[in-house]
Amino acid sequence: MIKSIWLLIPVALLLACDPDRVFEENKDFEEAYWHKDSLVTFEFDVPSADLEYNLYANIRNAQHFPFYNLYFQYTLSDSAGTVLARELKNIDLFNPKTGEPYGSGLGDLFDHRQLLLSAYDFPSQGTYTLTFEQYMRQDSLALIVSVGARLEQVSGQ
Template sequence: MYYSQLMKQMGAAIVMGCLGLASCLPVKMDAYEKNQEIPGHQWSYQYKPVFEVTIKPEDTAYLYNIYVNIRHQDAYPYSNIWVLVNTQLPGDSSLQQPRRVELPLADASGKWLGSGLDDIYEHRIPIQQQAILNKPGTYRFTFEQNMRQNPLPYVMNVGLRIEKAGARP
């Protein structure tokens, strides 16, 4: 009996030690994700969230999938959001021509496409697949809502997610 207890304790100690050691090892992240709260849940033309992503020289060998995250309340009155996406490349002081992107939030029947909990819905919408970020440095993405209504009600958060999609050919 005493021997089996001792073995269980030793096994638990070994597992805890391995977990502790693993937590000290450096972890390489293969994704960037940041979300920003929309002030008062009313997205005005003046509020333009900025996301800065640093690409290291060794990361330029990869393709990336780029997503916009949207979090809204069930009371949001539209089935989509149009957004202007401005991109500033590393070392470039000027913005590229903004790209107008439609972010679908509901299907034709009005059912929300994202995941929901109570009256809150979250969406991760792809805006570019297998993008090439071939300049090391900081990329700056700015989003601005481009709907007719200003401010745009019931929008809680907007965010950017960039994840590695594999090595470039």
């Protein structure tokens, strides 16, 4: 048992190394329901306005999610509340013809990363807010387990 733990430590350390990541957080939905009026909000700090960043949405869904895709809107605001970006996004969670799930999966849960902004130049160093809102035609969207945000520095800078 002790040998197993010692073997897992280097693997865990390798997986934890992510030098480009500036911020990443995921928020779970209670009972895997994303209600229409539930805005998911993240606050993160941009350490330097001299660098470019990629901004992503992380989506986790259960295998029996009743739709092949997910519509959501994101809004990026600065610390004064000025909207810098807002867009309606559509992400395919399953192949529409075969029903096979996309994303990386473990058991009946599948993770997806959707690029929101590529090589984005933030106007200044500081705190920013990213908000997600589900845009499906149902008030309560079952089997969306969590939504998250990831900010990473563009490699090679």
